[in-house]
Amino acid sequence: MRPDMDSRPEHHNTSSPAQAHHCRHDVDRVLVDRRRIARRVQELADDIRRCYDGELTILGVLTGSLVFLADLVRQLPMRLRIYTVAASSYAGNTTRPGELRTHLDETIELAGRDVLIVDDILDSGQTLAALTAAVRARNPQSVRVCVLLRKEPASPGRLEAEFVGFTVEPEFVVGYGLDYNDLYRNLPDVCTLRPEVFAHDEGATP
Ligand code: 5GP
Numbered sequence: 001m002r003p004d005m006d007s008r009p010e011h012h013n014t015s016s017p018a019q020a021h022h023c024r025h026d027v028d029r030v031l032v033d034r035r036r037i038a039r040r041v042q043e044l045a046d047d048i049r050r051c052y053d054g055e056l057t058i059l060g061v062l063t064g065s066l067v068f069l070a071d072l073v074r075q076l077p078m079r080l081r082i083y084t085v086a087a088s089s090y091a092g093n094t095t096r097p098g099e100l101r102t103h104l105d106e107t108i109e110l111a112g113r114d115v116l117i118v119d120d121i122l123d124s125g126q127t128l129a130a131l132t133a134a135v136r137a138r139n140p141q142s143v144r145v146c147v148l149l150r151k152e153p154a155s156p157g158r159l160e161a162e163f164v165g166f167t168v169e170p171e172f173v174v175g176y177g178l179d180y181n182d183l184y185r186n187l188p189d190v191c192t193l194r195p196e197v198f199a200h201d202e203g204a205t206p
Pocket residue numbers: 064089119120121122123124125126127128171172173174178179180
């Protein structure tokens with residue numbers, strides 16, 4: 001313990017390691033703040049509700065959609081079945097670009113159902129194209145896609161989502177579920193990170 005702290009109670013210690021390493025210190029800019037996100041999630045839920053008469057099956061893509069999914073489903077009043085699917089696309093020098101893994105549980109009943117895939121961000125669209133194809137192969141009644149963010153410009157022929165929260169510039173974003181190196185998902189706003197954060201990770205491809 002530092003000598004000057006000797007007589008201070010623990011909760012008055014303002015230079016605790018937890019504060020010093022708060023992830024908001026790594027934020028460069030807030031691109032979409034929590035209030036705009038909340039308003040837009042409500043609007044998206046209204047649009048989704050108008051699109052479906054009966055029950056809806058939601059398929060949330062982990063892990064990035066976690067926070068968005070939790071907020072969105074609580075604004076949807078219809079009978080919902082909520083499932084999650086793990087999907088990861090590999091890019092960079094150690095794996096084959098474009099290789100995609102989805103783990104769509106075979107026990108999830110999709111035949112004849114209206115399926116809405118919910119993901120964090122639409123970038124190349126490879127993840128969602130592969131997942132949409134995997135869902136279609138199960139003979140659902142319909143398949144639509146909802147993303148919090150879509151990056152612009154889109155590559156030619158990219159899959160588009162029926163429901164989009166915000167369109168963003170082609171820069172790497174974190175927060176509200178989106179990660180860098182599995183960190184920053186808990187930031188309540190969609191943000192960019194300070195360049196120094198990436199400088200430590202040689203070979204990383206944000
Ligand atoms: P796509 O297959 O559309 O290129 O990639 C989509 C996935 O890549 C997203 O679900 C997300 O996990 C990741 N991704 C793409 N752009 C970003 C970004 O700007 N920030 C973060 N954190 N992840 C991204």
